[in-house]
Amino acid sequence: MNDSNAVTAETLVRASGITKTYRRGGESINVLSGLMLDVPRGDFLALMGPSGSGKSTLLNLIGGIDRATSGSIEFAGRRLEDMNESELARWRARHVGFIFQMHHLLPMLTAQDNVELPLLLTGFPGAERRRRAAAALKLVGLADRVKHKPAELSGGQEQRVGVARAIVTDPDILLCDEPTGDLDRKAGDAILDLLQALNGEHGKTIVMVTHDPHAAVRAKRTLYFDQGVLVTQAAM
Amino acid sequence: MFVNRILQILSVIRVSLGSLPERTGTALVATIGFAAVVLVFTGMLSIREGFEKVVQQNGSPDVAMAMRGGSTAELNSGVSLEASRIIGQEANVFHDDRGPVVSPEVLLVVDAPRRTTLSDSNVPFRGVTDRGFVIHDKVRIVEGRMYEEGKGEVIVGRQAAAQFAGLDVGRELRWSGFSWKVVGVFAANGGLEESEIWTDARTLQTAFDRGTYFQSVYIKLTGADTFQSFKDSVTTNPQLNVTVQRYDEYLHAQTEFLSAFVAIAGGVIALLMGLGAVFGAINAMYAAVSSRALEIATLRALGFGRLPVLISVMAEAMVLGIAGGVLGGIVAWIAFDGFQTSTLNWASFSQVAFQFAVTPSLLVQGTALALLLGLFGGLLPAVRAARLPIAEALRGH
Numbered sequence A: 001m002n003d004s005n006a007v008t009a010e011t012l013v014r015a016s017g018i019t020k021t022y023r024r025g026g027e028s029i030n031v032l033s034g035l036m037l038d039v040p041r042g043d044f045l046a047l048m049g050p051s052g053s054g055k056s057t058l059l060n061l062i063g064g065i066d067r068a069t070s071g072s073i074e075f076a077g078r079r080l081e082d083m084n085e086s087e088l089a090r091w092r093a094r095h096v097g098f099i100f101q102m103h104h105l106l107p108m109l110t111a112q113d114n115v116e117l118p119l120l121l122t123g124f125p126g127a128e129r130r131r132r133a134a135a136a137l138k139l140v141g142l143a144d145r146v147k148h149k150p151a152e153l154s155g156g157q158e159q160r161v162g163v164a165r166a167i168v169t170d171p172d173i174l175l176c177d178e179p180t181g182d183l184d185r186k187a188g189d190a191i192l193d194l195l196q197a198l199n200g201e202h203g204k205t206i207v208m209v210t211h212d213p214h215a216a217v218r219a220k221r222t223l224y225f226d227q228g229v230l231v232t233q234a235a236m
Numbered sequence B: 001m002f003v004n005r006i007l008q009i010l011s012v013i014r015v016s017l018g019s020l021p022e023r024t025g026t027a028l029v030a031t032i033g034f035a036a037v038v039l040v041f042t043g044m045l046s047i048r049e050g051f052e053k054v055v056q057q058n059g060s061p062d063v064a065m066a067m068r069g070g071s072t073a074e075l076n077s078g079v080s081l082e083a084s085r086i087i088g089q090e091a092n093v094f095h096d097d098r099g100p101v102v103s104p105e106v107l108l109v110v111d112a113p114r115r116t117t118l119s120d121s122n123v124p125f126r127g128v129t130d131r132g133f134v135i136h137d138k139v140r141i142v143e144g145r146m147y148e149e150g151k152g153e154v155i156v157g158r159q160a161a162a163q164f165a166g167l168d169v170g171r172e173l174r175w176s177g178f179s180w181k182v183v184g185v186f187a188a189n190g191g192l193e194e195s196e197i198w199t200d201a202r203t204l205q206t207a208f209d210r211g212t213y214f215q216s217v218y219i220k221l222t223g224a225d226t227f228q229s230f231k232d233s234v235t236t237n238p239q240l241n242v243t244v245q246r247y248d249e250y251l252h253a254q255t256e257f258l259s260a261f262v263a264i265a266g267g268v269i270a271l272l273m274g275l276g277a278v279f280g281a282i283n284a285m286y287a288a289v290s291s292r293a294l295e296i297a298t299l300r301a302l303g304f305g306r307l308p309v310l311i312s313v314m315a316e317a318m319v320l321g322i323a324g325g326v327l328g329g330i331v332a333w334i335a336f337d338g339f340q341t342s343t344l345n346w347a348s349f350s351q352v353a354f355q356f357a358v359t360p361s362l363l364v365q366g367t368a369l370a371l372l373l374g375l376f377g378g379l380l381p382a383v384r385a386a387r388l389p390i391a392e393a394l395r396g397h
Helices: A055-062 A085-095 A111-121 A126-139 A155-167 A185-200 B002-018 B020-056 B081-088 B158-163 B201-207 B224-235 B247-291 B293-302 B306-336 B360-386 B390-395
Strands: A011-024 A027-040 A044-048 A070-075 A096-099 A173-177 A205-209 A221-226 A229-235 B063-068 B102-113 B120-128 B140-144 B153-157 B172-175 B178-187 B197-200 B216-220 B242-246 B340-345 B350-355
Touching (some): A011 A055, A011 A205, A027 A055, A027 A205, A027 A229, A044 A055, A055 A070, A055 A173, A055 A205, A085 A096, A085 A111, A085 B306, A096 A155, A111 A126, A111 A155, A111 B293, A126 A155, A155 A185, A173 A185, A185 A205, B002 B020, B002 B306, B020 B340, B020 B350, B020 B360, B063 B081, B081 B102, B081 B216, B102 B172, B120 B201, B153 B158, B158 B178, B158 B340, B197 B201, B224 B242, B247 B293, B247 B306, B247 B340, B247 B360, B293 B306, B293 B390, B306 B360
Parallel strands (some): A044 A221, A096 A173, B120 B197, B153 B178
Antiparallel strands (some): A011 A070, A221 A229, B063 B216, B063 B242, B102 B120, B102 B216, B172 B178, B340 B350
């Protein structure tokens, strides 16, 4: 489904012939089969499809937290499969922001500390880390919750801290796995508003896995998966 | 960059330790396992420490000791009065205003019932001359008075008085058909002498039909550095058939058997228990890694490398080790330190009363052992944590 064989300046992610096979009890399960995909810089892409269709697996492969069985993923022209574990970890810290369905905040840390965590990988001095974490929390509307621990926040607030943590290092791409899946409609809408603003006003490239058509319509385009292959593409 | 890496590691350790309260059960099991090892290890070695402390307390490098040639302990030695006089005439013997400081001494063992079990045990019974109190200068009467020579009076070391029945001041005892009256209790700076009964040598020789023979001769030298020339002179004197050694070295040799026995027994028990504790810790840390899988995967997804994760799990295991070590040390200190007992001194076949000594050095050793066990216990789980498949862990598999 890619538009061209060359990685253009506008193409941030290119997946070429991606296959992912899991082995469960001696049985091979193909989750992705020869997938081709380009994600242009500045895109807001929604991935939809039934459970087990491979959309979250693709997100993990793009984020470098899983490896394809075959095929290649290039990120700004750099092949992820050529990187070892340490290089991938450094690359993730620099280029990727993850937003998870269950936010995965560390419960013993305050909102400020949770957001500051990825900055420890950047080399910024302490004062700068604190300033950036505070700015990220302010951007998501939680300037007054910096000292709160996750247990003291609502689900929507926790996810907003998750968004702040994802954007604090100013990554090239945000990978969101069901970011509104655990939220009520109002809180979910607030998160989607944030994502739209990050994409529209700050130019962040976003890939979002969702089951929710209400969330998918916020993206610029939506890809539908079924049994490991892309079946349709819709532009909003 | 280096500082940054340290910061990363510290942050992951902080996260790891911060989640400990959520794993109280498994952490407690591991900690108690470590504590039990340290308790046994420290308890066993406190026997050695206490025993060595008592036996070696009053040793002095400027005091020499002569026994019959080939003897390794006083009880199987015999030195004549004549020999002791010849030794006193040797060069390098210290003289005070009353002449050479030489103390020929009689030593034998008598039966006395333990206060706790009332079973008879061997108690050393030593006969000394008045010069003996110059050599054994730590001896002080702490209750009653000094014996009078020729009257069948004895003074009793305070450890012996505490351990054995009938050794109280005013009591009369019968040994070898003679009646002996306890007239005083003495202290000797916590040393070996406190496990003995003392009287004058001549009375003891008469009562036990020892003629004019002694078991040993103690000699105060003009200095510690004159020992070798004194020894050479005495051992090459054709009138004498004696073996000479420094008093402190003799005492050290007295502790070797028990010290080695306790060290080996303690070491074997600690090793076996340590293995158990390591397996316990491995289980606990595997459980910790399992319950922290999501947290670890999140950190890895954010870009933290495998090394900080590995170190954080090791650090947690070592913290549990230290906690166990401190707990075990405290319990050992409360339970054992100062515990009064006595044991057979294999060198003299008599009882030595001593106190278990849980020393600061033992506590440090115990904690270091627990730290080491924590290190071993954390190693495999740490490797598993570092190799955790991130995507699977994030899915909760």
